[in-house]
Amino acid sequence: MRNQIKWLWENMDAPYRRRHIIALCLSVFTCMLLLVNPALSQRLIDDVIVAQNPDPLLAILAVMLVVKLGREGLRYLMVIFLEKDSQNVIFNLRRRLFEKLQYNDMRFFDDHRTGDLMTRMSADLDWCRHFLSYIDYRIIDAACTFLFTTVYLFFVNWKLTLLLIVITPILLLITKFFSKHVRPRFVFMREKLSEMNTAAQENIAGNRVVKAFAREEYEKQRFEEKSRAFMDSHLRINKLWLTFFPMIELLVNAIQLVTVFVGGLFIISGELTPGQLAIFTGLSWAVSNPMRELGNLINDLQRFSTSAAKVMELHYGKPEIVDAPDAVEHGRMEGKIEFRNVSFKIDTKEILKDVSFAVQPGQTVAVMGPTGGGKTTLIHLLSRFYDATEGEVLVDGCDVKQWKLQQLRGGIGTATQDVFLFSDTVEGNIAFGNQDLTLDEVKDFARRADAAEFVEHLPEGYDTIIGERGVGLSGGQRQRIALARALAVKPSILIMDDTTSAVDSETELYIQDQLRNLPFPCTKFIIAQRISSMRDADLILVVQNGRIAEQGTHKELLEKRGYYWQTYCLQYGIPMEEAV
Numbered sequence: 001m002r003n004q005i006k007w008l009w010e011n012m013d014a015p016y017r018r019r020h021i022i023a024l025c026l027s028v029f030t031c032m033l034l035l036v037n038p039a040l041s042q043r044l045i046d047d048v049i050v051a052q053n054p055d056p057l058l059a060i061l062a063v064m065l066v067v068k069l070g071r072e073g074l075r076y077l078m079v080i081f082l083e084k085d086s087q088n089v090i091f092n093l094r095r096r097l098f099e100k101l102q103y104n105d106m107r108f109f110d111d112h113r114t115g116d117l118m119t120r121m122s123a124d125l126d127w128c129r130h131f132l133s134y135i136d137y138r139i140i141d142a143a144c145t146f147l148f149t150t151v152y153l154f155f156v157n158w159k160l161t162l163l164l165i166v167i168t169p170i171l172l173l174i175t176k177f178f179s180k181h182v183r184p185r186f187v188f189m190r191e192k193l194s195e196m197n198t199a200a201q202e203n204i205a206g207n208r209v210v211k212a213f214a215r216e217e218y219e220k221q222r223f224e225e226k227s228r229a230f231m232d233s234h235l236r237i238n239k240l241w242l243t244f245f246p247m248i249e250l251l252v253n254a255i256q257l258v259t260v261f262v263g264g265l266f267i268i269s270g271e272l273t274p275g276q277l278a279i280f281t282g283l284s285w286a287v288s289n290p291m292r293e294l295g296n297l298i299n300d301l302q303r304f305s306t307s308a309a310k311v312m313e314l315h316y317g318k319p320e321i322v323d324a325p326d327a328v329e330h331g332r333m334e335g336k337i338e339f340r341n342v343s344f345k346i347d348t349k350e351i352l353k354d355v356s357f358a359v360q361p362g363q364t365v366a367v368m369g370p371t372g373g374g375k376t377t378l379i380h381l382l383s384r385f386y387d388a389t390e391g392e393v394l395v396d397g398c399d400v401k402q403w404k405l406q407q408l409r410g411g412i413g414t415a416t417q418d419v420f421l422f423s424d425t426v427e428g429n430i431a432f433g434n435q436d437l438t439l440d441e442v443k444d445f446a447r448r449a450d451a452a453e454f455v456e457h458l459p460e461g462y463d464t465i466i467g468e469r470g471v472g473l474s475g476g477q478r479q480r481i482a483l484a485r486a487l488a489v490k491p492s493i494l495i496m497d498d499t500t501s502a503v504d505s506e507t508e509l510y511i512q513d514q515l516r517n518l519p520f521p522c523t524k525f526i527i528a529q530r531i532s533s534m535r536d537a538d539l540i541l542v543v544q545n546g547r548i549a550e551q552g553t554h555k556e557l558l559e560k561r562g563y564y565w566q567t568y569c570l571q572y573g574i575p576m577e578e579a580v
Contacts, residue, residue: 001301002035003413004304004305007315008131008132011089011093013088014091015021015468016084016088016089016214019085020081020082020085023078023082023085023137024136025076026074026075027083027140027141027144028135028140029375030075030139031072033074033149034071034148034149035148036063036064036311037067037068038279038282040060040064041197041279041282042275043056045274045275045278046276046505048060050273052142059161069417079133082132083133086129086130086133086380087129088133089129089132089377090126090128090129092531093128093315094125094383096565097125097314098314099169099313100314100317100488101117103319105319105320105321106321108317113198114198115194115197115200116194116197117314117558118201119194119197120310120371123193123307124190124307124308124310125311126314127303127304127307127308128304128307130298130304131304131308137242138293138297142297143289143290144290145290145478146205146290146291149283149287150164152283153279153287157266157271157272157276160263164258164280165287167254168378169249170293171251172249173412176246178241178244178298181240182237182241182298182302185233185236186203186305188233188303189230189233189237190306190307192233193305195229199222200223206439227311237299241299242425246468248291248294251290251291254311255284255287256284256288258283258454259280260281262357263277264277276413291458300515310566316361321384321386322405323387324402326402328398328404330407331494332492333362333395333396333411333492334398334407335359335492335493336358336360336361336397337382338357338358338359338395339356339378339391339393339394340356340559341354341355341390341391342355342388342393343388343389344381345389350541351374351377351546352377352378352381352388352547353547354391355374355543355546355547355548357548359523359525359539359553360522361492361523362521362539363538364523364539365526365538365539365540366526366533366537366540367526367541367543368528368534368540368543368545369549369563371545373543373545373546374545374546375497376497378525379414379525379527381400382400382495382525383412383414383495384400384401384408384409384413394573395408395411397494411491411493412492412493412495412498413433413493413494413496414480415483415485415486415495415499417497419478421478421482423466424465425463425465426446426455427439427462427463429481429485430442430481430488431485432488433486433488434489434506437488441488442484443462445488446462446481447509448487448511448518448579449480449483449484449514450511451481454477476503477506478502479499479500479503480507481497486498487518491520492523493525494515496525496526496528498529501528501530507531508533511538512533531567531572535554537554540553540557540564542563549562550561550563550564
């Protein structure tokens with residue numbers, strides 16, 4: 001836990017650190033002020049009531065009022081400081097964590113569920129804030145209140161004070177037992193919260209699939225199971241707490257009973273004055289309350305520790321795909337691509353094996369093959385979403401590992417079949433990768449992607465908010481906006497992964513014609529299943545089982561009578577024995 005507190009402290013800006021220290025010092029000072037009014041109460045009883053001397057009454061009451069108001073004012077200032085400091089830390093952490101997420105590689109997102117990451121960015125971070133705004137000062141409050149009160153009471157009557165604090169070791173033993181057993185339960189509960197959030201996120205993101213298969217009832221039951229598991233884990237912690245809490249209450253009440261009973265005996269024997277007994281009865285809560293709060297504080301500390309560990313894991317995680325120390329600066333990318341004996345594995349699973357091919361600037365390479373053969377992995381290696389296990393991926397004759405990531409990916413425009421559009425205007429989505437585009441340029445790229453006509457018929461044209469993931473648009477419309485977005489960065493390499501799979505043949509022919517006449521030099525990398533999408537390519541690759549089974553032009557591959565030829569016959573309805 002020490003490392004987690006140190007980590008929070010390091011993420012607090014210097015001015016806020018100083019103010020946080022001031023706030024904690026105010027907490028200590030207000031704990032000292034807590035002793036003033038009981039001391040004045042002693043004078044009020046012994047010197048005014050018992051002595052029947054009204055002269056100091058108003059002065060004592062005035063001082064008690066000033067101390068009370070002053071203490072509450074300082075406490076208010078302390079809470080304001082702590083809240084601002086905690087919000088500063090959470091702002092810094094949330095910004096840095098989001099930055100981490102932006103630069104984490106694909107492998108990270110493969111291994112982490114979206115719901116879990118959202119839990120870390122919200123609930124877990126809030127517990128870090130709660131520690132700085134409440135837990136730490138309550139710990140200091142409890143410790144100082146107990147210490148100052150015990151010392152003060154010791155000077156008033158050491159015998160009665162020893163009787164009051166003799167129960168403390170028992171309380172500490174009970175608390176230690178509780179702390180040992182509650183931490184693993186908080187870890188378990190946090191995992192169940194993450195699973196529940198993941199289930200909710202997946203359902204919301206996949207709501208169309210749920211409705212398409214009429215699986216609302218199944219999803220409802222699935223979420224209910226996750227929610228119930230979270231509830232049960234919460235109840236188990238509460239059950240443990242309810243077992244622990246009555247023991248604390250019993251011992252705390254014992255302190256108050258000791259105060260009244262033994263204090264009364266001491267007054268009878270003359271060892272204590274009525275005013276001094278008032279001090280003990282007035283401050284007995286200051287001895288017992290820290291013990292009562294100890295359980296709650298340990299409860300909160302364990303939750304903070306569990307949450308902070310998850311946030312720190314994300315904070316200190318480092319992406320595997322980063323700029324090499326000797327990465328080379330390049331001018332505008334020319335678009336020359338070469339794979340040299342490239343192999344790629346994920347753990348022990350082999351995805352690509354000994355892949356080699358070369359594409360000259362401005363050429364078009366098309367990739368086809370059965371599902372799961374490794375086609376999409378080729379473009380992931382080209383954009384360096386993953387690094388090749390063996391071999392080299394070269395762009396303009398330089399290994400992609402020697403390119404700066406920003407420059408490499410900035411020169412590649414990507415449009416995929418699984419389109420993601422942001423909750424933004426059509427113009428904002430098209431200009432996502434190039435914020436300097438004018439509206440006329442946005443319209444031009446929309447026209448080249450055959451999106452201009454339907455966009456102009458939208459309620460507010462290019463200013464229409466199209467909703468999360470393009471809700472409200474057809475699959476073909478979303479693909480065309482995604483293609484316009486890829487073209488808008490004026491890439492040197494354009495990657496189209498089944499980008500025209502949801503458009504009709506006429507639209508496909510139009511898009512192909514526009515791609516042949518782009519106003520900037522561009523190497524095109526097309527992944528498709530339609531022969532019509534690739535027959536004019538300079539190089540066609542057939543990828544099967546992670547290897548290049550065939551490569552050549554349309555005519556050359558037909559002559560080889562392999563996978564490409566079979567696909568050609570099937571798509572054009574030509575009997576294989578008649579195909580040429």
